[in-house]
Amino acid sequence: MQMPLSSATLTDRSARIPPTLQRLMQGAGVEVNGPAPWDFQLHDRAAWHRILTGGALGFGESYMDGQWDCERLDELVCRLMRADVDREVTAQSLPGWLMEVARHGLGNLQSVARAFHVGERHYDLGNDLFAAMLDSRMVYSCAYWPQATSLEQAQQHKLELIGRKLELSPGQRLLDVGCGWGGLAAYAASHFGCEVVGATVSKEQAALARERCSGLPVRIELEDWRSLGGHFDKIASVGMFEHVGPKNYRAYFERMRELLSDDGLLLLHTIGIDRAERATNPWIDRYIFPNGKLPSAAEIAQASEGQFIIEDWHNFGPDYDRTLMAWWARFERAWPTLRGRYSERFYRMWKLYLLGSAGFFRSRQGQLWQVVLAPRNRTREYRSVR
Secondary structure, eight states, X not given: OOOOOOHHHHHHHHHTSOHHHHHHHHHTTOOBTOSSTTSBEESOTHHXXXXXXXXXXXXXXXXXXXXXXXXXXXXXXXXXXXXXXXXXXXXXXXXXXXXXXXXXXXSOTTSGGGTTHXXXXXXXXXXXXXXXXXXXXXXXXXXXXXXXXXXXXXXXXXHHHHHHHTTOOTTOEEEEETOTTSHHHHHHHHHHOOEEEEEESOHHHHHHHHHHTTTSSEEEXXXXXXXXXXXXXXXXXXXXXXXXXXXXXXXXXHHHHHHEEEEEEEEEEEEEESSOOSSOOHHHHHHTSTTOOOOBHHHHHHHHTTTEEEEEEEEOTHHHHHHHHHHHHHXXXXXXXXXXXXXXXXXXXXXXXXXXXXXXXXXTSEEEEEEEEEETTOOSOOOOOO
């Protein structure tokens, strides 16, 4: 536990803020060692150097190491992102930013050889962690809250919405790309009468999804999207396009088109960003989702052009803020039962991940899109639903 700082120490430390960071924080309405719950509480001045030289990576690592705290991390991150402080600090830490740009530009970070990295390093962390944090179906994507009063209800409403948007009906074959722990696959089979093939790059997800879908017409495969085969009436791609990468967007839509019937529909549920970026957040890349990259609207539209017609584009990004805050509340309540397996540094990392992500969506830099796409030669008329 950090010892309380005296007012003299607070004043001394506040006076030593690098001018660049002081200007940026003031522009975001954030004080160092101030009284507001979103204010930055400094414990070690070494944090300044790490933030200035490392940008988002230094910001996150210095928090993980206890060099600063904040009562409301979600509000701090929201205010910083609304003022584009994250982007300005990235520009200040030029060498690190150029290395990230080069890493993304020169190689294919989402190649076949790297496809299973995110499963091994994130989704395989432990089913106990995700079961404690998520709803009973373990749906690890944005819930739909307009008429919901709980996380459980909001996730059910999201699954129902996907089924209605895809016009699912009994006997149809559904491909669930990035099926997670099988929540959507089981729902589509039991509520819409579909035969489902689910695919994931996580061994832990695949094992538990098979168990949870036992007795249903559901098959779970441990496969990357590039190796999928078969022919399907409908495809749902929920929370996995973030792992596809710009170098593969075109190939991804071409592959989905090959798998989909001429009268079929593809629902793409993905986090999006307000503008295209040449690199990704290095802290998220190192500690949370390796090799991930958020798409912009233009990148999705350009990559799908010629293969699909966009029938509907639904943005409910603010719902992800509420979803993440619900996940955080459940994780924090469960921490006493989890801490024997996960370290205190992991706790701080996960806290920054969940609350920082909530701030990201609250700032509106982050979006959540459900895009319904139809093959160019589909003859049936489509009417969007909400």
